[in-house]
Amino acid sequence: MPTKDRDRFSTATRLRVLGEQTAARVYRSQTKRQARRSRLTGRAALLALVLCSMIVALAYPMRQYVSQRAEIADVQKQQDxxxxxxxxxxxxxxxxxxxxxxxxxxxxxxxxVRPGETGYTVAGQGTAQQSRTDLRAARRPWYANVWDGVDRSDASDQ
Incomplete structure (x- = not known):
């Protein structure tokens, strides 16, 4: 038998060829898996980009919608x-x-009062504080009372 034929049938040669074939198959499957992974990753990235774009595109109109609904509710409450x-x-x-x-x-x-009726006004109605204030106001000149009234109304606005 020639050496070439004998090498072809030797165990070492067969194992070496089998190992090379197996390595080639593993390499090819890894390459396919990586290609598939990269395709899926690209698809996932594109999908994520589209979803983010839609969320960003819809965020402002949704915010406007919600704020307008709140405004409408306020206006309806005021109308009621x-x-x-x-x-x-x-x-x-x-x-x-x-x-x-x-x-x-x-x-x-x-x-x-009607003609023939007698009208009565009861003095001292209200609190003691009001009575003292009224007495002090009666003793002062009228223009001092006017200015005090203006000052009090100005202070109540603040």
């Missing part, structure tokens, strides 16, 4: 309060249309 106030004012207007109610309020607020 205004309607309630209008109803109160209509009731008050209807009461003032009644002559008996108007007369009652005039007598109470302006201390009017």
């Amino acid at each position: 309060q205004a309607r309630e106030r209008v109803e109160q004012l209509r009731d008050l207007k209807a009461r003032w249309q009644d002559d008996a109610y108007a007369e009652q309020q005039i007598r109470k607020r302006l201390h009017y």
